[in-house]
Amino acid sequence: MARYGMALDYKKCINCKACETACKEENGVLLGADKHRIWVGVKEIEGEFPLLSIASQTFYPSQCQHCDEAPCQEVCPTNATYYGENGEIKVDPDKCILCSYCMNACPYDARYVDDRTMTVDKCTFCTDTRLARGETTTACQNTCPTKVRIFGDLDDPNSEISQVLREREYFTLKTHLGTKPKLFYLV
């Protein structure tokens, strides 16, 4: 039993989208531009050429936050969305009735419809692919050129993620909502 989380050294992200493609190939995510578990957030640049704000072009890699208090799990009428044994949020396709409450409840917009299984699908932290066969990295983490992601057990004080969260400043997204997200953005 672990409590999986991910730290993102997001300033290293160059928006190359290797993570998104690795995720799709590993987890058999449907093709189609709006079918993805991972994305990189970019805002419109601020300023007028050539007086542009570099900081306004920071890239924010993101995916399901695997909240400790997950709104998507709370609203699911069939208990299709549930907490996995390592704290990851999972979906049981047999129970999902595609009511899409979870999509509306998720403040991070992390869920999408898989048209094959007719399930509102999401990131699994690769628990049913890579981790299930004993690997220790997620696909997105493994492939990243600049090594943005650190994945691991938040309950293990000796894990890399626990160490980095002790040593570096970080923030979480929409903290005020009380969802207790487990994606940590390293400053």
Next chain:
Amino acid sequence: MHIEISRRKFLQGTVALTIIGSTATTTSLFSKDKQGELKITTKTGETADRLVPTLCEMCVNKCAAIARVENGVVTKLDPNPYFPKSRNMLCARGNAGIQALYDPDRLKYPLIRVGEKGEGKFKRVTWDEAYEYIKEQTVKILDEEEDNRSSFLFCAGEGMAEHTFKTFYQGFGSSNWLNHSSICLQTVASAYGLTVGTYPQADLENATYIILAGANRAEAIVTPDTMDLFKNVKSKNNAAKLICVDPRFTNTAAKSDKWLAIKPGTDLAFVLALTHVTISEELYNKDYVANNFNGFEEYKEHIISNGYTPQWAEQITGIDAATITTIAREFMAHAPKAIYYPGRRSTFAKNDFQLRRAMAIFQALGGGIDCEGGLVFGKTLKIKGHDELSPMYENAEDRAVVKKSKYVAGEAGYTDCAIVSGGGSWISWRNNFLEGKQSYPVRGMFCYKHNPVINMPNTAKTIEMLKKMELLVCIDTMPSDTVMYADVVLPECTYLERTDPIKTFGGAEPAIAVRNKVIDPMFETKPVMDILNGLTKKLSKPMFDITKKYDTEVQAMIEESSEEDVYAEFDLTIPFQHSQEEINEHSVSDYPDAVEKLSKYGVYYPEMDNYFKQLSVNEYECYPKSKRAYRVNEGKPITPSNKVECKIDTLAKNGVDAMPTWRDEYYRETTQGKYKLFTGRHAQYTQSGSTNNSMLNDLLRENFLWINKRVAKEQGIEFGDLVEISSKAGSTKIKAYPTEKIAKDQVFFIHGFGQESSALTWAYKNGGNDNAVIEDIMEPVYGAAAMHETEVEIKKV
């Protein structure tokens, strides 16, 4: 901190995903073979048949991958940590290699044209029928040209098996070879070669001050540079400062400490001014210059007397003088751990060769040559060569270059350039061919893994050239725009279906790596080695018969000995008789454990058992820092003189400035009502080679025209509006992306889109083709394509 970025916001806010649907349509050419239409991905399972270490070919970097095979299907490509160059990563394209393997549009069988050239109508034939057809046409042409082997042109794109194809060219005996260099690295590689001895690597991992000018490493990914650079610059302590010099605000600019929106084509003035500050304030490394420079005093005099001051450069570059002064001072304060990044790109401006010379000299002024944190020569592990064939044909003419009728000292000897390099000037060759200036007819063309229709300026002219070729043989994996003009198409298998020639990768952390075959070739495709084995078996004897007929030297040799003995020297089949695996084993036979390691890890370097170490869950070290070859020549350049060459008099004899010199004609203001057109690369696509990849198509549906937001508003152009871009060369249509990331007199779109091959489901008529618009302007030294010298008009359609 509170950040509001969500999937939905992202969809609204960026170019990549806002356009719904694609313009691609399925076509009929290969429809019988199309199965399943839209492709899907495969979820990886618990057990794999095998994990095969291989090398990626989605771009030129050759990163190491581990292919996962389940039930005979490649389900995943993972990074291979053993290869120092690729730093345990695979980019988006590397991951999408599976979709290249299973692309329904792939060339599957040998084809012979039945319709008009370019129409895309072919009939499926057997390999033997294809070879037979090529033989008949080749022998006919050679007979009519009296064994002038140069009546055939050979051209190839970059790749690990390029040399295999070049071996065929050498045996064939033509003098006409064109590769990617004149639309790629020609000027930068040659300029650094002449100035410091080679085109070096940059130790971006250890530099503390880095200038990236006209090099967009976040989007035009080069390994290990991209990873080393951004990991270093954006490390916890911000260890290195990054200055990005680019007319456009790129993803690299987004990672920089300072972005300088330089006027296009004026980088040379910027570097000369940095040099002026460095020399006039005596900031340079005096010991290094005293010991390692040739012609420094003359260069100093040249820089000072020409008045290349920051104030002078401000007028030309648009970068203020104080900033230029500060950057020169900071750079030299950080030197030798400061890098003016050499860059790895095509030629943009006509002055590119001189720009690269000036950059190399400026770098050397700080002493950052052959050292940690500077430019690095590194070591290369030696591997053995393989069988080649260089028969002499009496009637083979010299390369079809056009010399000036009279040589004038101090001027270029050729009509289009001063120097003809091994790779030749593609544009010059093509244009001379079309204009009938070549001294003999070239009638046939063998084209390997190369797409001249899309890859070089002035698409219309390339098409005209291909139409005039009596025999065009294309070896490729995909029905590219060039393949559409082929008379015979020989389908190569993709990189995941073949073992390629072993390659040694030099650098601070040298290694040998191999592309191991992951699965057997699908359909009737073959590796180029096997294709040439079959082709030469068919061609060799009949071609020798033509030689016997016209070559008096060969006739005399046969008189003296026997036909059998003479033919042995002309037997084209010899280099292609062994399997690639056998040749590879021979290549590394000096290293006792290499074959085993290359099979197991895909990578070999001596001491890897001792050196390779896992640093954390996801990071590895191939060489301990103390064992890396940062310094191999005591900090000296590796030119023949072991000095930095500031002044090269032999260049002046050919009309090329002996020292980097700014000339007023290098910059002109944009004509009123027109725009300067830039092209460039993208992190999710490699030129035209991957625009048909369905996975990558998910990330960016099509290319867009960057146009300044305020200008677009004045013109009534909104996001997604279709516009026509036109120049003297031609026109293309593309959707607009108004943005403040570009200047008012410039427009930009990425290369590789707008293809016309109807056999490409995703790439066909998708987006705009830059080379339909870019004019065929050459830089004067090598005749390399100068891609950013074109002005265009824009019209909403």
